[in-house]
Amino acid sequence: xxxxxxxxxxxxxxxxxxxxxxxxxxxxxxxxxxxxxxxxxxxxxxxxxxxxxxxxxxxxxxxxxxxxxxxxxxxxxxxxxxxxxxxxxxxxxxxxxxxxxxxxxxxxxxxxxxxxxxxxxxxxxxx
Amino acid sequence: xxxxxxxxxxxxxxxxxxxxxxxxxxxxxxxxxxxxxxxxxxxxxxxxxxxxxxxxxxxxxxxxxxxxxxxxxxxxxxxxxxxxxxxxxxxxxxxxxxxxxxxxxxxxxxxxxxxxxxxxxxxxxxxxxxxxxxxxxxxxxxxxxxxxxxxxxxxxxxxxxxxxxxxxxxxxxxxxx
Numbered sequence: 222x223x224x225x226x227x228x229x230x231x232x233x234x235x236x237x238x239x240x241x242x243x244x245x246x247x248x249x250x251x252x253x254x255x256x257x258x259x260x261x262x263x264x265x266x267x268x269x270x271x272x273x274x275x276x277x278x279x280x281x282x283x284x285x286x287x288x289x290x291x292x293x294x295x296x297x298x299x300x301x302x303x304x305x306x307x308x309x310x311x312x313x314x315x316x317x318x319x320x321x322x323x324x325x326x327x328x329x330x331x332x333x334x335x336x337x338x339x340x341x342x343x344x345x346x347x348x
Numbered sequence: 349x350x351x352x353x354x355x356x357x358x359x360x361x362x363x364x365x366x367x368x369x370x371x372x373x374x375x376x377x378x379x380x381x382x383x384x385x386x387x388x389x390x391x392x393x394x395x396x397x398x399x400x401x402x403x404x405x406x407x408x409x410x411x412x413x414x415x416x417x418x419x420x421x422x423x424x425x426x427x428x429x430x431x432x433x434x435x436x437x438x439x440x441x442x443x444x445x446x447x448x449x450x451x452x453x454x455x456x457x458x459x460x461x462x463x464x465x466x467x468x469x470x471x472x473x474x475x476x477x478x479x480x481x482x483x484x485x486x487x488x489x490x491x492x493x494x495x496x497x498x499x500x501x502x503x504x505x506x507x508x509x510x511x512x513x514x515x516x517x518x519x520x521x522x523x524x525x
Binding site: 223224225226227228229230234237238240241242244245248 | 379389393400401404457459460466488489
């Protein structure tokens with residue numbers, strides 16, 4: 222089973238050897254410059270990307286015209302940008318102190334939540 | 349010429365003479381090693397030339413840290429595995445399978461002179477994962493030690509033994525079927 226089932230053309234190996242012996246005649250050994258050239262090219266490309274990226278960031282990051290759109294007021298910006306805390310953008314509209322609800326607001330709240338007067342009285346008695 | 353003599357030539361900077369000696373000593377054995385991966389004679393012929401060009405270009409960098417033989421076999425095995433990987437991609441792109449393509453090459457190879465069992469073994473070998481195929485070929489056909497195979501493949505001896513075991517089991521299963 223370990224016998225080699227493959228064969229080669231007659232005289233193949235002497236022909237192969239003569240072809241292989243001629244490799245150094247046609248294949249010049251790479252010079253040091255040829256060996257390091259691809260690495261230098263890669264390093265130069267990396268440097269160019271870093272330089273271009275730094276230049277772009279420097280020209281754009283510190284420019285207020287690009288970082289804050291002056292054509293939009295803060296209120297307009299708040300309308301455009303979805304946020305869970307709208308008063309982050311419009312502090313004047315929302316006072317820090319919560320105003321007392323009116324009687325009508327309380328009635329509407331009780332109707333909508335289904336709490337009866339009896340429930341409220343029972344809670345007060347518990348307290 | 350012995351391996352030590354060739355290494356001495358490299359150390360002395362006589363690269364041309366060392367290369368000629370490498371051709372004389374290893375080319376035939378290297379051809380058979382490569383042929384087990386390429387399957388066809390024509391592809392093996394091309395690949396052996398590519399490998400020797402690589403050896404010639406890399407020869408100034410050989411420092412003698414490893415055996416010359418394992419250094420050469422490392423270059424050859426990597427080239428052979430690259431060849432198989434490309435063949436697998438070509439098969440996938442043509443919506444075929446590599447094993448079907450390997451079967452076609454083995455069946456139509458005019459330079460195959462084995463019996464039916466050997467034909468089946470060649471087909472079974474082509475179905476092994478690359479790592480198992482490499483270990484099996486190096487151990488079974490090239491009769492290298494696990495330590496030498498470890499140096500060539502960069503895999504631990506324990507992992508190689510496991511790979512060889514799995515390869516042998518798979519081959520047995522395929523040959524029984």
